[in-house]
Amino acid sequence: MPHAPFIIASFAVAGVGMTWLIVSSYLSMRRAEGFAAKLKDRP
Amino acid sequence: MHRFANPARFLRIAKPLTPALFWPGLVLTLVACIWGIFFTPTERLMGDTVKIIFVHVPAAWLGMGGWTGIAIASIVQLVWRHPLAGVSARAIAVPGATFAAICLITGSIWGRPTWGTWWVWDGRLTSMLVLFFLYLGYIALSNASSDKGDTSRVAAVFGIIGAINIPIINRSVIWWESQHQKASITLSGSSIDSAYLVPLFVAVAGFSLLFSALVLMRMRAALAEMRIEVRMRRMAED
Numbered sequence: 001m002p003h004a005p006f007i008i009a010s011f012a013v014a015g016v017g018m019t020w021l022i023v024s025s026y027l028s029m030r031r032a033e034g035f036a037a038k039l040k041d042r043p
Numbered sequence: 044m045h046r047f048a049n050p051a052r053f054l055r056i057a058k059p060l061t062p063a064l065f066w067p068g069l070v071l072t073l074v075a076c077i078w079g080i081f082f083t084p085t086e087r088l089m090g091d092t093v094k095i096i097f098v099h100v101p102a103a104w105l106g107m108g109g110w111t112g113i114a115i116a117s118i119v120q121l122v123w124r125h126p127l128a129g130v131s132a133r134a135i136a137v138p139g140a141t142f143a144a145i146c147l148i149t150g151s152i153w154g155r156p157t158w159g160t161w162w163v164w165d166g167r168l169t170s171m172l173v174l175f176f177l178y179l180g181y182i183a184l185s186n187a188s189s190d191k192g193d194t195s196r197v198a199a200v201f202g203i204i205g206a207i208n209i210p211i212i213n214r215s216v217i218w219w220e221s222q223h224q225k226a227s228i229t230l231s232g233s234s235i236d237s238a239y240l241v242p243l244f245v246a247v248a249g250f251s252l253l254f255s256a257l258v259l260m261r262m263r264a265a266l267a268e269m270r271i272e273v274r275m276r277r278m279a280e281d
Contacts, residue, residue, distance in 0.1 A: 006095070
């Protein structure tokens with residue numbers, strides 16, 4: 001049984017999972033902090 | 044500890060700390076993956092599938108470490124009423140669940156060529172699956188209401204009770220007959236050859252730094268959302 005597909009699949013799962021986590025966490029942080037700063041400046 | 048109870052003081056530290064943890068974490072993770080895939084030897088029994096260890100083990104440790112963090116933060120929240128403890132516990136939940144899922148999926152992929160099966164209902168695999176479901180329950184519970192008062196207390200109690208599963212996962216390969224191998228790394232030493240052990244520790248360091256940066260990002264988002272809610276309420280009252 002060739003091992004390469006199993007190795008590629010494992011690293012792909014980890015890569016996709018971590019990329020999703022990083023992008024979603026960063027975007028939600030930027031969006032919330034940006035909106036909070038905008039509201040703070042509003043009179 | 045209460046010095047950091049002030050969210051403004053916490054944010055002054057968290058803002059520079061987030062990139063300081065994130066970038067070294069990303070570099071170490073990439074270095075460990077490239078090292079693991081291209082520069083480690085083929086193992087005698089498992090062949091090249093041993094390379095899966097560089098994502099499977101850090102994900103497993105952080106999946107368990109994440110819940111330990113939730114349990115500690117929940118105790119701090121309930122006993123000392125630290126205002127940031129509940130926020131940090133909720134910030135750990137999604138990264139912890141994702142790492143537990145990565146551990147389960149990569150473990151299943153590793154099981155097929157080495158055990159001849161994708162899944163077995165043994166102690167280690169089942170208790171890890173239970174941990175993943177506990178994460179889902181915790182996330183649902185802490186998101187159940189926009190009123191974080193009582194709900195977060197219920198989530199904190201759930202976080203503490205769920206911690207009983209962590210020693211069960213750890214001891215499962217000793218207590219029950221298991222397809223999963225016994226612990227290769229213990230406090231007294233390691234049975235793993237240094238050709239795999241060194242890049243594995245680099246991977247664990249990288250994943251851990253990334254995990255910490257992700258938790259800080261999610262805490263910052265939660266604190267900003269709280270500020271938005273307070274401001275909106277004030278604007279509605281005016």
